[in-house]
Amino acid sequence: MTGRGAAEEWQPVCRMAELEVERGVTALVHGQAIAIFRTADDAVYALGNHDPFARHATAGIARGIVGRRGDVPFVASPAHRHAFDLRTGRCLDDLHVSVPAYDVKVVEGVVLIGHRKVDAA
Template sequence: MTGRPGHRAAEEWQPVCRMAELEVDRGVTALVHGQAIAIFRTGDDAVYALGNHDPFARHTAGGISRGIVGRRGETPFVASVAHRHAFDLRNGRCLDDHHVTVPAYDVKVVEGVVLIGSRKVPAA
């Protein structure tokens, strides 16, 4: 990372694992850019990354990566283990309380390697 604030360089894509190492509909945690990130692979081989913090579980260990992956219509989500709140895997927005979000991160797969990029800018 360069010393210029706000600068997003190509080298900020951090490889975390091989796609084949991710179990379908299960989360894993990785330290990416100094943040605990929950990474999910869904049945259609899409890969998503969210901040691994459950905003509803103030005093319990674990995080979003331990949640249950599913779908509501076309929306892929993870439901937190502690309180069962569902978070959209695409943008981190809570499906049960639209005022709550967790950070979502850019993800790409290159030659079978999962790379995590910048935090996505929340939609207005």
């Protein structure tokens, strides 16, 4: 236990109204580059802004295309179009690859990012 308060676990990043639907934005959260997405149903997701298939560090997934495969919201990486589940960070095209997924909540219109989700696998 670090003694940090619960309020310090959640970092406010922007207002919900500032997020464009199905467009990614980036923020520095807990020292990590995070890609934040708002879907058409007003759900908000946060993933590590790194495309594990890209050769260049500048190819972040925040610039990817947001869509759905059945019930699964995803972002397709801009470099190679690999789809990543917005809920878990798992690659839908290669189940051995994933990016970090982060807890998100919206309180009074403010998007808050928590810590990295624990892998359920």
